[in-house]
Amino acid sequence: MYRKRYRLKKRIKNFLIFYCCIAFLFIANYTFARYITTTSSTSQIGVANFQVKVNDVDVVLGETFEFELSPNANTYNSKMAPNSKGYFEIEIDPSETEVALDYEFQFDLSKIDEDVHLTEFHVNDSTKIAIEDNVVQGTIDLPNQDTGFTTDDKTNLKIYWEWNEEGDIINPVITDTNIEVTSVIKQKIA
Numbered sequence: 001m002y003r004k005r006y007r008l009k010k011r012i013k014n015f016l017i018f019y020c021c022i023a024f025l026f027i028a029n030y031t032f033a034r035y036i037t038t039t040s041s042t043s044q045i046g047v048a049n050f051q052v053k054v055n056d057v058d059v060v061l062g063e064t065f066e067f068e069l070s071p072n073a074n075t076y077n078s079k080m081a082p083n084s085k086g087y088f089e090i091e092i093d094p095s096e097t098e099v100a101l102d103y104e105f106q107f108d109l110s111k112i113d114e115d116v117h118l119t120e121f122h123v124n125d126s127t128k129i130a131i132e133d134n135v136v137q138g139t140i141d142l143p144n145q146d147t148g149f150t151t152d153d154k155t156n157l158k159i160y161w162e163w164n165e166e167g168d169i170i171n172p173v174i175t176d177t178n179i180e181v182t183s184v185i186k187q188k189i190a
Helices: 002-036
Strands: 084-093 101-108 115-121 127-130 135-142 155-165 180-187
Touching: 084 101, 127 155, 135 155
Parallel strands: none
Antiparallel strands: 084 155, 101 135, 101 180, 115 127, 115 155
16 A cells, blocks of 8 residues: 555656646747747838939939020020120929939030130029039038928029130131030939
8 A cells, every 4th residue: 555655646746747847848938939939021221212403304314404594785585695794594403302412514615616614603692613624513412311302402503604705806616506514413422
């Protein structure tokens, strides 16, 4: 009888130890599973819009923009003429882009006459900048990184020119009646 009791106690003891080990492994597995489980998810990163208009033409698409010369009392229909001067305007509209911009406009005046020169340009009627080699260049910074550009952030360039034929024959040989303007507008790289 003593032996039966001993075996019964031993069986109960082994049974309890076995099930306690199983319960411990189950609890430990559940606890560690929160830290070693791998998951997969997706995310999105936005890409900035880049659409810039010059005189209401989308230059990012490679379209040609036009501009008119300032009214001049000595010429008809706002055209350049010898011994005259004036300005023309370029309006850069960055409201559809989300990055700061660098701009450059290269003017080829050699087809008109060697005495035609660009002298200076004004940014938004305030900043006056001298022009070298018939190249107008500058930067348009983001006004606010939270809101970006708005329609109020248009940049107006007034580009002044003069055609001085003093002492020369007033009948220059003009090979072309158009000025070629190459525009380069790109994201400002910090």
